Amino acid sequence: MLQSLLQQLGAKILEIITETGDFVTVSGRSFISIFKRPFDGRNLLYQLSAVGVNSIPVVVLTSLAVSMVFAVQLSYGFKQFQAEGLAGQVEGLAVVRELAPVITGLMMAGRVGSAMAAELGTMQVTEQIDALECLATDPVQFLFVPRLLASAIMLPLLTGMAIFVGFLGGYVLLVGVQGQSAYVYSQDFYKLVSFRDLVIALTKGLVFGLIIALVGCWRGYRTRGGAEGVGNAPTSSVVTSSLWILVSDFFLTKLLLV
Amino acid sequence: MPVIDVVNLSKAFGKKVVLDGVNLSVEEGESLVVLGGSGSGKTVLLRCVLGLFRPDAGHVAIEGRTVQDLDREQLSEVRKSIGMCFQMAALFDSMSVEENVGFALMRHTRMTLDERAARVAECLNMVGLKDTQKLRPAELSGGMKRRVGFARAIALKPKILLFDEPTTGLDPVMTDVIGKIILDLKAQMGVTSITITHDLKSAFEIADRIAMLFQGKCLAVQKPDDFKANPHPVIQQFLRGDAEGPFLQDPPPPVRERRTLQPNPTP
Numbered sequence: 001m002l003q004s005l006l007q008q009l010g011a012k013i014l015e016i017i018t019e020t021g022d023f024v025t026v027s028g029r030s031f032i033s034i035f036k037r038p039f040d041g042r043n044l045l046y047q048l049s050a051v052g053v054n055s056i057p058v059v060v061l062t063s064l065a066v067s068m069v070f071a072v073q074l075s076y077g078f079k080q081f082q083a084e085g086l087a088g089q090v091e092g093l094a095v096v097r098e099l100a101p102v103i104t105g106l107m108m109a110g111r112v113g114s115a116m117a118a119e120l121g122t123m124q125v126t127e128q129i130d131a132l133e134c135l136a137t138d139p140v141q142f143l144f145v146p147r148l149l150a151s152a153i154m155l156p157l158l159t160g161m162a163i164f165v166g167f168l169g170g171y172v173l174l175v176g177v178q179g180q181s182a183y184v185y186s187q188d189f190y191k192l193v194s195f196r197d198l199v200i201a202l203t204k205g206l207v208f209g210l211i212i213a214l215v216g217c218w219r220g221y222r223t224r225g226g227a228e229g230v231g232n233a234p235t236s237s238v239v240t241s242s243l244w245i246l247v248s249d250f251f252l253t254k255l256l257l258v
Numbered sequence: 259m260p261v262i263d264v265v266n267l268s269k270a271f272g273k274k275v276v277l278d279g280v281n282l283s284v285e286e287g288e289s290l291v292v293l294g295g296s297g298s299g300k301t302v303l304l305r306c307v308l309g310l311f312r313p314d315a316g317h318v319a320i321e322g323r324t325v326q327d328l329d330r331e332q333l334s335e336v337r338k339s340i341g342m343c344f345q346m347a348a349l350f351d352s353m354s355v356e357e358n359v360g361f362a363l364m365r366h367t368r369m370t371l372d373e374r375a376a377r378v379a380e381c382l383n384m385v386g387l388k389d390t391q392k393l394r395p396a397e398l399s400g401g402m403k404r405r406v407g408f409a410r411a412i413a414l415k416p417k418i419l420l421f422d423e424p425t426t427g428l429d430p431v432m433t434d435v436i437g438k439i440i441l442d443l444k445a446q447m448g449v450t451s452i453t454i455t456h457d458l459k460s461a462f463e464i465a466d467r468i469a470m471l472f473q474g475k476c477l478a479v480q481k482p483d484d485f486k487a488n489p490h491p492v493i494q495q496f497l498r499g500d501a502e503g504p505f506l507q508d509p510p511p512p513v514r515e516r517r518t519l520q521p522n523p524t525p
Binding site: 127128130131133135137 | 309310330337410
């Protein structure tokens with residue numbers, strides 16, 4: 001009984017180590033492949049559109065909703081201390097430092113990471129990835145690199161956009177509904193925020209973009225088991241990348257704020 | 259020196275031994291057909307030839323270069339001289355027929371757009387698919403997909419062609435068409451080929467030699483006439499297509515009692 005339990009535990013640990021090693025190896029190959037020729041510019045443009053342009057509505061809506069809800073909470077909370085004037089400042093700090101990059105990252109993990117896992121997973125089970133190999137094309141270079149670059153470029157831009165939309169969301173609530181002065185809100189939003197905070201937010205966007213693309217592509221690339229495998233790949237990709245986004249957010253915040 | 263040399267090749271997945279010391283060699287311009295039941299390791303053999311699987315023991319050499327000793331760049335160079343036709347075609351479904359066939363040309367040659375378009379049209383003509391460049395894989399029938407797969411495989415003018423069950427799931431007429439296309443390609447391009455098939459008619463048409471895989475081992479590699487006359491019970495059962503005999507690894511299906519219809523007894 002105990003021996004069997006230990007065997008199962010050992011097998012699970014070995015599996016985790018093997019998977020981690022494989023992920024690191026494939027990720028390393030992806031970064032090296034960025035500098036290899038031929039460079040597929042057309043594919044990159046397509047991915048920039050798929051990852052970035054097509055995600056704008058989702059990012060706008062979520063950022064607007066979250067910033068408005070947060071403004072309501074701040075307004076209500078500070079009212080208890082007769083300090084409603086602080087709501088705009090805290091809104092700015094929260095949106096720039098945390099809400100915009102994390103909400104954008106999580107939404108993109110769901111929208112883009114899952115799509116990458118499903119697409120590559122389908123290609124894997126229908127032998128299209130083997131066909132790439134047979135046509136003397138490295139699948140990591142052909143499939144991973146455009147997605148990785150597109151995510152690394154687009155996530156910081158989308159994060160920047162989410163910050164602006166967050167400003168508008170707070171504006172609608174605090175100025176439009178709560179009746180604060182538009183001038184005061186506009187000044188307050190950026191009062192506690194420094195240029196370094198913006199750099200931190202965009203850096204988080206970049207790191208989250210890399211996580212989303214690498215995890216999504218890797219999960220798809222390693223899909224096994226037909227339709228069931230293709231079904232599991234996006235789920236697994238979203239869970240894994242969301243988890244890593246939250247974990248890395250903590251460490252990035254600790255590291256970059258020092 | 260053989261173009262393809264398979265030496266003592268063994269491959270297992272977990273406890274299941276799929277290939278067990280297989281030896282095969284294919285000379286330049288020769289067409290080898292590999293027969294065998296489902297799960298006998300035929301596709302695994304092709305994947306080892308292409309370097310998609312790493313053998314547990316033994317090796318595959320292409321023109322004297324051992325496949326598993328090559329790094330990724332060297333393997334890519336070897337693969338440029340091999341055209342692989344997949345069982346279900348494996349066309350890139352996000353691309354048109356033209357982009358599929360021209361994929362390797364775009365990646366590995368400096369052809370202009372016009373030169374590439376001309377070569378794609380030439381390849382599609384060779385497989386009897388004129389003016390299909392703009393179609394998407396989803397708009398093609400099974401037979402057409404296989405032929406586009408052939409066109410994609412021959413685009414770089416490879417020295418070696420590998421066919422993985424090219425006729426499986428096709429109607430008899432299309433099976434014959436595919437068989438004739440393989441013969442035409444062989445005649446026009448003079449390629450060395452390995453074809454895996456279950457279709458005995460096209461196998462005997464295509465083959466210079468026939469190999470038979472059974473339980474991971476190569477039972478025979480012979481010229482078609484000698485293969486037909488081979489007395490090995492597994493080979494004879496496979497050629498006859500009988501359910502009873504040593505071929506099935508699992509017990510054969512139960513023999514149902516033959517019941518003859520008796521007229522109802524008159525009361």
